[in-house]
Amino acid sequence: MGELYCKGCGALIQHDDKTLPGFVSEKVMATSDSKAVFCQRCHRIRHYSEMITYxxxxxxxxxxxxxxxxxxxxxxxxxxxxxxxxxxxxxxxxxxxxxxxxxxxxxxxxxxxxxxxxxxxxxxxxxxxxxxxxxxxxxxxxxxxxxxxxxxxxxxxxxxxxxxxxxxxxxxxxxxxxxxxxxxxxxxxxxxxxxxxxxxxxxxxxxxxxxxxxxxxxxxxxxxxKHQYTYYLTRPSYKLTVPKKEIKPLIFQLNEGQTLFFGGLARIDIINGETGDKVNVVTYFANTLNIHRTKTAKADDLYESKLYSLLTPPFNPEEAVPKWVVHDFKIRDNLKYDIVFSGLGFLTIRAPFYVKVHAPFVVGVYARPAII
Ligand SMILES: Nc1nc2c(ncn2[C@@H]2O[C@H](COP(=O)(O)OP(=O)(O)OP(=O)(O)O)[C@@H](O)[C@H]2O)c(=O)[nH]1
Ligand SMILES: [Mg+2]
Incomplete structure (x- = not known):
């Protein structure tokens, strides 16, 4: 008989190590259709949402x-x-x-x-x-x-x-x-x-x-x-951040000198906008993610003092979200753009604008022509 593979995950079927993928006990094997056998890891992921460790x-x-x-x-x-x-x-x-x-x-x-x-x-x-x-x-x-x-x-x-x-x-x-x-x-x-x-x-x-x-x-x-910042989060944070169902957009009227925080995962500062004062920003993020507005002048202090409490997720320093870097977007035409935070969401804003985005260095941040 040739080698057998688990139908659920593709691991080689083995009878030696319960902790590794592909494990099926000899007893289960004897009573199963060998072409349709599922390993213990698959069984547990499917029925008990077991954590994946390998x-x-x-x-x-x-x-x-x-x-x-x-x-x-x-x-x-x-x-x-x-x-x-x-x-x-x-x-x-x-x-x-x-x-x-x-x-x-x-x-x-x-x-x-x-x-x-x-x-x-x-x-x-x-x-x-x-x-x-x-x-x-x-x-x-x-x-x-x-x-x-x-x-x-x-x-x-x-x-x-x-x-x-x-x-x-x-x-x-x-x-x-x-x-x-x-x-x-x-x-x-x-x-x-x-x-x-x-x-x-x-x-x-x-x-x-x-x-x-x-x-x-x-x-x-x-x-x-490792370019999925979710790689750095624990499950509770991950669940709040990754959208599970259709995203409902939120509209913010921001002034120059205002900042939005997306939990404690990223932020955008409005340096200046279309008409010089008010800017409409439509955000498309998981609706379970907390979005917080503040003055840009206070944003650094707020991040220092309120990360893990007001600005969540992350909820604790063990969630080692990588260091932030700053991306500048200065667009001078008058079209609508999305600023995309890869894996997190995006927001739509009409040019001309100048914004600064702070996000972990692993998160791709892009401007693209608006998709809506
Ligand atoms: N909302 C939504 N979720 C999806 C869709 N397709 C997959 N998912 C979810 O995305 C997660 C990953 O799905 P999988 O099919 O296991 O992904 P995969 O690419 O096979 O992942 P690996 O085997 O780990 O490489 C699960 O929670 C799925 O339910 C989709 O079309 N819409
Ligand atoms: Mg898969």
Whole structure:
């Protein structure tokens, strides 16, 4: 009998170490269908939301990428539309060489309905092009609700020829939830097969399923990405920061010399605005995240004295959110822009403006043409 892999996470099945992925006791093994066995770690993540303590290492991840790179495969690159920087893993570039990718922006359900999909796709394509990718086709989907899956499958079938298909991307972008939707919608699986969890590092190995033409579609592990500032937060903080449902925008009328704090995770200072006095700022952040307004002149002192109490999350110094850096945005036309805090949210403001953004150095901060 060949080696067996867990259907939920792709780990090699083993009977020796309970603390590692792939563990199945000899007794359970004897009474299970060996082709559909789930390991103890998957069982616990699925039924008891157990904390993930073991994920693929960078080296293991590189090995998997190198294996895929040997094949002429269709690469479907998944990004979390809320977290472009956190979604970008340089190693994935090795996969494509000069080949092209299908770009899938997942979690569109988190954005308000009046978002213009083509604007967000254009932005994502530009960002990927800057990283050296050529995007064949692109689409926004929601793996949570199944939006646009028929179009996604059409794109995959249009480009795959007789190649295998790999869903790749950073931790937590939703690769496993996407493959579950594909399995249920197009391959007749009655339930979610692959293990999904809100914690990064769930999938351990390649998990392949045959498509109708006999080629394979694979879920792949992500790799822990230190550009996800959520990497530094504990679970309670993480839950308040990462949006779970559609974001409701908030409108702030700010004056020059005012500052907004996003918990204790980032801040924006209005240096000057459109008309020189009032500036309308619309914020799109998890509605559980506390936004606090203050005078810029008092902002440093407030941060010193009220981080972990008024300005939360983080809730304590153990949540070692990396050092802040300052980004200046001075835009002089009169169009609307989004200032994006990757993984946290964004805010919309009409130019001309001059603002300073303070955010941990791992958080990508960008200005893009407004998507709403
Ligand atoms: N709101 C929303 N959440 C999603 C969507 N897709 C995935 N998620 C959530 O994102 C988290 C990560 O999903 P997974 O499918 O486990 O992500 P992954 O890319 O397989 O992650 P790893 O296996 O750790 O690399 C889970 O909490 C999912 O429920 C989506 O379309 N919308
Ligand atoms: Mg996964």
């Amino acid at each position: 994920s693929v290492t960078n080296d293991e991840y590189s090995d998997i990428i190198n294996e895929i790179a040997k094949e002429n495969a269709l690469i479907v690159k998944i990004v979390d539309i809320f977290d472009f920087t956190g979604s970008f893993v340089p190693a994935i570039k090795r996969l494509t060489g000069n080949e092209d990718v299908i770009l899938v922006g997942n979690k569109m359900d988190l954005l308000p309905k009046n978002v213009k999909p083509e604007r967000i796709l254009n932005w994502l394509k530009t960002m990927l092009a800057n990283e050296g990718f050529t995007v064949l086709d692109s689409i926004l989907i929601s793996a949570k609700y199944g939006n646009n899956f028929d179009d996604l499958m059409d794109l995959i079938l249009k480009h795959k020829g007789n190649r295998n298909v790999y869903l790749v991307g950073s931790n937590n972008v939703g690769k496993s939830r996407i493959i579950n939707q594909i399995l249920k919608r197009y391959l007749g699986m009655p339930t979610d097969v692959v293990t999904v969890s809100s914690q990064p590092g769930t999938t351990i190995g390649l998990i392949g399923f045959p498509l109708l033409d006999g080629t394979m579609i694979y879920d792949t592990p992500g790799v822990i990405n």
